[in-house]
Amino acid sequence: xxxxxxxxxxxxxYGFVPLYLFLGGLAAGLFIVAVCADFAQAKSKGYATVAKxxxxxxxxxxxxxxxxxxxxxxxxxRGVFFxxxxxxxxxxxxxxxxxxxxxxxxxxxxxxxxxFGIYPKVRRVIGIIGIPFAIWFAINxxxxxSGSQTVPFWPRSVLPVLFxxxxxxxxxxxxxxLLLLTYRYLPAVAELKQSMGQIILAGTVxxxxxxxxxxxxxxxxxxxxxxxxxxxSRMGVNMSAVVFDYLVRGPLAVWFWVGLVGAGILxxxxxxxxxxxxxxxxxxxxxxxxxxxxxxxxxxxFIIVWGGEVKPIMPPLSGLLNPALFG
Numbered sequence: 529x530x531x532x533x534x535x536x537x538x539x540x541x542y543g544f545v546p547l548y549l550f551l552g553g554l555a556a557g558l559f560i561v562a563v564c565a566d567f568a569q570a571k572s573k574g575y576a577t578v579a580k581x582x583x584x585x586x587x588x589x590x591x592x593x594x595x596x597x598x599x600x601x602x603x604x605x606r607g608v609f610f611x612x613x614x615x616x617x618x619x620x621x622x623x624x625x626x627x628x629x630x631x632x633x634x635x636x637x638x639x640x641x642x643x644f645g646i647y648p649k650v651r652r653v654i655g656i657i658g659i660p661f662a663i664w665f666a667i668n669x670x671x672x673x674s675g676s677q678t679v680p681f682w683p684r685s686v687l688p689v690l691f692x693x694x695x696x697x698x699x700x701x702x703x704x705x706l707l708l709l710t711y712r713y714l715p716a717v718a719e720l721k722q723s724m725g726q727i728i729l730a731g732t733v734x735x736x737x738x739x740x741x742x743x744x745x746x747x748x749x750x751x752x753x754x755x756x757x758x759x760x761s762r763m764g765v766n767m768s769a770v771v772f773d774y775l776v777r778g779p780l781a782v783w784f785w786v787g788l789v790g791a792g793i794l795x796x797x798x799x800x801x802x803x804x805x806x807x808x809x810x811x812x813x814x815x816x817x818x819x820x821x822x823x824x825x826x827x828x829x830f831i832i833v834w835g836g837e838v839k840p841i842m843p844p845l846s847g848l849l850n851p852a853l854f855g
Contacts, residue, residue: 553825559699560662562639572727574726585706634657638651674688682836694828704728708811
């Protein structure tokens, strides 16, 4: 008989934490994409549009991430003014608050300099200095979870790398999708039409690289959980085995295999390869690919939060009747 398991429903009831994790990583990823595209415009002026779109979109992503984590705290006002209210400066919640607070000025000022079209050298310097703060913000979205050392589904050796990589991947996807949806209506449409092929190709190559990295990280993650699941438990219920089974064969299996792995990773990967080989329908294929990547990035955060909230409330009957448990 398998153990009875329940969801703790501490962080996923209203979706504020998964949305914070997604939007925080997205804001960091968009900022990184904007800075990279800023320097790439030396080769093609079309990249300047990509940089602007990414820089502008990073602001609402960053602001919404802060709003959702503040609402999750139950007292949004305390979240907004956390330095005055929080005293536990060893908490990853506080570290995350500082990461959110310190990354914000770089994101806002960088976008403002793009908007007013002034001081390009200063803008790029701010971008370079701001990238470590953006990465810190993305890492802290993972450390908020992995800081809990008792949850096997939130390993510190995996989540920070996974979330940073996913943040950049979704940043590329959002910037690419916005470009495809808006470039015909932008003032620089003539320049963009000439360079769209090159920009889409660069986005496809970037997506393929980060997708392959994500596949490797997820494979390591599954291997990690599998190894923990195979570890004998003295009390008859191996929590890691329960969580692993819940993910790969249980209620989370469809979300993980069909949603994240299938629709969020493998289909975009195949579409990217088709783009490179066929070199036709680039915009249509890229649009579907980018949309699926965004959905996959969001699903990843929900699955990670859901998986970390699984706990057994009753060991298997065979474990209860094991004579070894009674001396």
